[in-house]
Amino acid sequence: MNQFSDLSLSAVLKRNLAAHGFEKPTPVQTAAIPPALDRRDVVATSQTGSGKTLAFVLPMLSQLLEPPVAEGVQAVILTPTRELAIQIHEVFVKLAAGTPIRAAVVVGGLNENSQLLNIRRGAQVLIATPGRLNDFLGRRLVKLNKVHLLVLDEADRMLDMGFLPTITRIIEATPAARQTLFFSATIEKSVAHLIGQHLREPVRVAIGSAEKPAADVDLHVYEVEKTRKHELLRALLHREAGSFLVFARTKHGADRLAKRLALEGVKAAAIHGDRTQNQRNRALRGFQEGSYRVLVATDVAARGIHVDDIAHVVNFDLPQAPEDFIHRVGRTGRAGRRGVASTFATREEQGEVRRIERALTLTLARQTSPEAAPGVVLLPVAAKAHRPAPKPFGAKRSFAPKGRRFAARWA
Numbered sequence: 060m061n062q063f064s065d066l067s068l069s070a071v072l073k074r075n076l077a078a079h080g081f082e083k084p085t086p087v088q089t090a091a092i093p094p095a096l097d098r099r100d101v102v103a104t105s106q107t108g109s110g111k112t113l114a115f116v117l118p119m120l121s122q123l124l125e126p127p128v129a130e131g132v133q134a135v136i137l138t139p140t141r142e143l144a145i146q147i148h149e150v151f152v153k154l155a156a157g158t159p160i161r162a163a164v165v166v167g168g169l170n171e172n173s174q175l176l177n178i179r180r181g182a183q184v185l186i187a188t189p190g191r192l193n194d195f196l197g198r199r200l201v202k203l204n205k206v207h208l209l210v211l212d213e214a215d216r217m218l219d220m221g222f223l224p225t226i227t228r229i230i231e232a233t234p235a236a237r238q239t240l241f242f243s244a245t246i247e248k249s250v251a252h253l254i255g256q257h258l259r260e261p262v263r264v265a266i267g268s269a270e271k272p273a274a275d276v277d278l279h280v281y282e283v284e285k286t287r288k289h290e291l292l293r294a295l296l297h298r299e300a301g302s303f304l305v306f307a308r309t310k311h312g313a314d315r316l317a318k319r320l321a322l323e324g325v326k327a328a329a330i331h332g333d334r335t336q337n338q339r340n341r342a343l344r345g346f347q348e349g350s351y352r353v354l355v356a357t358d359v360a361a362r363g364i365h366v367d368d369i370a371h372v373v374n375f376d377l378p379q380a381p382e383d384f385i386h387r388v389g390r391t392g393r394a395g396r397r398g399v400a401s402t403f404a405t406r407e408e409q410g411e412v413r414r415i416e417r418a419l420t421l422t423l424a425r426q427t428s429p430e431a432a433p434g435v436v437l438l439p440v441a442a443k444a445h446r447p448a449p450k451p452f453g454a455k456r457s458f459a460p461k462g463r464r465f466a467a468r469w470a
């Protein structure tokens with residue numbers, strides 16, 4: 060299919076797609092939607108930002124609209140975080156407009172009564188995080204015995220978060236004859252095992268390499284002393300336009316960084332697991348709407364951030380694992396736009412940078428320091444052997460070659 064209009068979808072779905080500017084399917088949509096519409100099981104590995112949400116929401120709605128429209132929970136989408144659930148719901152609402160299909164968001168950290176009310180009022184779809192749905196199941200507040208479509212979104216991440224027993228319990232509460240759509244950035248052993256146990260002859264969809272960030276993201280690395288990372292971030296904020304998503308390793312570090320930026324007059328907020336859902340929603344909304352230019356996040360909190368025009372991702376602290384690098388970097392360069400992802404690493408961390416490069420078979424472009432912000436003295440960073448011997452960012456020399464940027468090289 061070249062256009063959504065090539066699919067045999069109901070008029071209301073075609074209208075809703077067009078109303079939101081969805082004309083041409085992305086590669087994962089082209090590959091996954093037709094077998095999903097044929098009620099086949101699908102396993103899709105695709106890059107973040109590839110349009111996977113629509114790849115499962117669209118076939119789901121198409122099936123639920125086929126007469127007779129049944130009662131009770133017919134479909135479940137399991138996703139690792141509240142933020143992801145809320146953003147899937149946003150896509151769902153856009154595409155379900157004008158149909159009788161309703162979804163209930165079932166996630167921890169929010170009042171359960173309104174979630175239960177939505178289920179009792181007849182939501183046919185649950186968009187859930189495993190913990191809260193399992194809790195409802197255990198308390199017999201929800202039944203999944205009529206579910207004929209189950210979506211596992213970011214399955215690898217759910218397993219990383221220790222949800223395997225919970226997910227298994229939920230899967231087993233649904234009829235064995237259901238259809239399962241399975242999305243995962245990587246298919247490691249534990250993920251493959253889950254697929255083997257619960258899917259039936261799935262159609263495999265692999266778009267590009269799930270282990271590489273989108274090609275339209277420039278990947279930069281700066282060697283920088285730990286005590287000067289903040290200064291470097293300020294300089295990048297001064298040089299580059301647009302919004303910045305900055306990753307910190309710890310909740311405390313995220314808070315500290317956001318506070319310091321705010322004190323310096325940069326509109327910044329932090330998002331992490333210790334913040335209440337309302338605080339997270341406020342920060343995320345402020346970032347989406349542009350009232351915050353910088354959002355500082357930890358890895359888990361950032362899973363749900365789907366803001367399309369993040370110009371710059373900064374790994375203020377190195378990610379713990381190569382997959383986290385992919386997930387972080389996948390927040391920029393979305394929906395066909397270009398993005399920049401800058402990684403800050405101390406000299407001692409260069410080995411770690413090379414480990415990430417090897418694991419993902421890519422090369423981060425070694426960068427010199429950007430133009431200094433007024434009042435900030437910036438110094439050059441170490442570069443690769445083929446460049447004139449530079450000094451690490453923080454050494455006693457001050458120059459900043461103008462406009463020197465290098466595109467990432469793919470190995």
Ligand code: AMP
Binds near residue numbers: 107
């Ligand atoms: P996702 O990977 O589902 O988070 O989607 C990434 C972004 O791509 C979202 O903001 C979508 O709105 C956008 N998107 C998804 N499918 C399409 C499409 N077919 N055409 C244009 N944009 C799309």
